[in-house]
Amino acid sequence: MKIGYDENKLQQLEIFYDLLNKENMKYNLTAITDYEDVLIKHYADSLALLKFIDIKPEDSILDIGTGAGFPGIPLKIFLPSNPITLIEATEKKVNFIGNICDELAIDDICLCQCRAEDIAHDDEFRETFDFVLSRAVGNLSVLAEYSLAFVKVGGHFIAYKGEGAEEEADFSKNAINLMGGKLENIVHFNLSGSDNKRSFIIIKKVKSTPSKYPRSNATIKKHQL
Numbered sequence: 001m002k003i004g005y006d007e008n009k010l011q012q013l014e015i016f017y018d019l020l021n022k023e024n025m026k027y028n029l030t031a032i033t034d035y036e037d038v039l040i041k042h043y044a045d046s047l048a049l050l051k052f053i054d055i056k057p058e059d060s061i062l063d064i065g066t067g068a069g070f071p072g073i074p075l076k077i078f079l080p081s082n083p084i085t086l087i088e089a090t091e092k093k094v095n096f097i098g099n100i101c102d103e104l105a106i107d108d109i110c111l112c113q114c115r116a117e118d119i120a121h122d123d124e125f126r127e128t129f130d131f132v133l134s135r136a137v138g139n140l141s142v143l144a145e146y147s148l149a150f151v152k153v154g155g156h157f158i159a160y161k162g163e164g165a166e167e168e169a170d171f172s173k174n175a176i177n178l179m180g181g182k183l184e185n186i187v188h189f190n191l192s193g194s195d196n197k198r199s200f201i202i203i204k205k206v207k208s209t210p211s212k213y214p215r216s217n218a219t220i221k222k223h224q225l
């Protein structure tokens with residue numbers, strides 16, 4: 001699918017870049033700061049999802065471990081009517097995203113400073129999202145445990161990954177299955193203007209996640225599924 005854009009969306013991405021660049025000097029929000037790199041490795045990568053996945057305007061989206069707002073903020077710019085929630089553990093990053101939303105006049109994003117494995121047990125969040133996304137947060141086995149509890153049965157968890165996605169999916173089969181997920185597809189793509197190989201691991205939620213998952217961070221670290 002072609003990704004549609006207009007002057008306003010491009011301007012919003014420019015404002016985002018300016019603030020990211022300025023704040024990054026103080027707080028080290030992201031290692032990717034060069035303008036061209038931000039366009040390709042942050043913006044094009046975040047938005048590549050829209051080429052492969054049909055997201056309807058009412059679909060709810062959760063981005064776990066959004067960091068400085070990737071992929072959640074570029075997606076919100078391109079999907080303004082979708083309800084989007086961003087979860088991030090670090091206060092300075094959450095504050096940064098709050099400023100970005102003010103600058104971009106985005107007033108309908110839900111922004112939570114918390115750890116995913118903690119609020120996954122909260123009824124307000126558990127099994128309530130059509131799409132749960134995560135980029136550069138952990139290995140797939142850990143991510144499946146963090147993420148699948150948030151997905152509605154029939155919805156999807158999609159992990160942004162690089163090379164080696166098949167091996168990672170194979171290694172994480174047990175965790176995916178225990179969380180009520182089923183590997184649906186792995187999509188490979190190249191980021192525009194680079195030979196950077198990327199992939200989406202697409203997992204469908206086929207049954208409810210048992211209430212004991214996700215476990216605490218300490219237990220997940222000690223014993224990966």
Ligand code: SAM
Nearest residue numbers: 065066067070088089090114115116135136137
């Ligand atoms: N997704 C962003 C990106 O692709 O640029 C940020 C990636 S950064 C490497 C990982 C982020 O995930 C960090 O900002 C970290 O604080 C956050 N994070 C890691 N584990 C988390 C958890 N369990 N719950 C919430 N945030 C988490």
